[in-house]
Amino acid sequence: MRLxxxxxxxxxxxxHGADLLAEQETVLHHLADLVAGEAVDVVLVAGDIYDRAVPSAEAVRVASTGLRRLREAGAELVITSGNHDSAARLGSFAEFAAAGGLHLRTTVAGIDKPVLLRDEHGEVALYGIPYLEPELARHALGVPDARGHTGVLTEAMRRITGDLARRPEVHRSVVLAHAFVTGGVGCDSERTIAVGGVEQVPGSVFDGVDYVALGHLHGAQTLGEGLRYSGSPLAYSFSEAAQRKSVWLVDLDAGGLADVRRHELPVPRRLATVTGTLDELLEAPELADLADCFLSVTLTDRVRPVDAMRRLRERFPHAVHLDWEPEGGCATVLRYAEAVRGRSDSEIAAGFLADCRGAPPSEREHALLATALETAGKRDPDGQDGDLR
Structure with a gap:
């Protein structure tokens, strides 16, 4: 059986505000082609189908289309919910979906109820552990004394291994789980699942099965031959710019885990970071190939450029993030009390602008500030000059 x-x-x-639905649809289409080309029998999705508990109509359309293509390519689908999903919404109509080859495991009650699929060597039991919020799950699992993620996942695996013991005819098993396992390396794009400062669980919790398909961490990682993270199919933060996104192709033979291969995914739009002054970045010919990248820019101009992002996007349409770190650092560090003591409102406003930009206001900007302060003073009910302090 190939997974x-x-x-x-x-x-x-x-x-960073840029829509990714087109890129996500491209990658899911590639996965369907991979399923057909590699004769994949089962697709395992270990949580976080959606980015939010109540996804948009367009997000639901992209996910539904992707799942349909995978099914049409010839694979059964086994899915569990992650910490970003609404388990109840994702698991709606699970019994009906199973008839069409989509097996949803999103409830505590379903943890020890495997999807049983058959190949020439017999049955394979596939279990799904949804993301378990410890405080809620320990009561739902009937273990009120369990503590943290380790406690509830230990109970989940106890139920799974107990079910396997009652199925002597089943010799191969797979678990899907959405968790942070010790030894994994996180990225900036993951939402923390820490409880009381502890979010990691030891890999030994998952002993007793042939393969554990992990979700939650966004980088592909091997914690053991049969204990792996696939990572996300797209980069969701600039901390992932150097990662090559991938999936695992897992083969089971009569004896259990036979082989695991990594398949790298296409990159619909690359990520890149650049540093320099605004003029340098707008003029450097060697940066021409970054025009199609999602771009993070750090400007080093001594004075903060006006309208920098608009000007950058004229050359780099997909610039999405901008920092300003003036070369040599900021000239002064202002403390509020010192900044306002003995100064007029116009002096405070001018000082604020100078602090933000790294240069004093121009004559035109001084005039605009004066007009703004005069207008604000006229609107004061007592006819007094507004006090910025």
Whole structure:
């Protein structure tokens, strides 16, 4: 039996305000082609199908189309919910969906109820552990003394191994889980699942099965031969710019885990970072190939340029993030009390502008400030000059 392990699609997520639905649709279409080309029997999605509990209509359309294509390519689908999903919404109509080859495991009650699929060697049991919020899950699991993620996942795996013990005819098993396992390396785009400062669980919790398809961390990682993160199919933060996104192709034979291969995914739009003055970035010919990248820019001009993002986007249409770090650092560090002591409102406003930009206001800007302060003073009910302090 051949499995494809993926996770953390986060359909509907934006990248610094930029819509990613087209890029997400491209990657899901590639996964369907991979399923057909590699004769994949089962696609495992280990949580975070959506980026939010109530996804938009367009996000639902992209996810539904992607799942349909995977099914039409010939694979059964086993999905569990992540911390970004609404387990109740994702699991709606689960019993009906199973008839069409879409197996949803989103409830505590379903943890020890496997999807049983058959190949020439017999049955394979596939279990889904949805994201378990410890405080809620410990009561739902009937273990009120369990503590943190380790406690509730230990109970979940106890139920799974107990079910396997009652199925002597089943010799191969797979678990999907959405969790932060010790040894994994996180990225900036992941939402913390820490409880009381502890979010990680030891890999030994998952002993007793042939393969564990993990979700939550966005970088592909191998914590053990049968314990892996697939990572997200797209980069969702600039901290992931150097990662090559991928999925795992997992083969099971009569004896259990036979082989695991990594398949790298296409990159619909690259991520890049650049640093320099605004004029340098707008003129440097060697930066021409960044025009199609999602771009993070750090400007080093001594004075903060006016309208910098608009000017950058004339050359780099997909610039999405901008920082200003003047070369040599800021000249002064202002403390509020010192900045306003003995100064008029116009002097405070001019000082604020100078602090933000790294240069004093021009004559035109001084005139605009004076007009603004005069107008504000006229609107004061007592006819007094507005006090910025």
């Amino acid at each position: 494809l392990h993926t996770s953390d699609w986060h359909i509907g997520r934006t990248f």
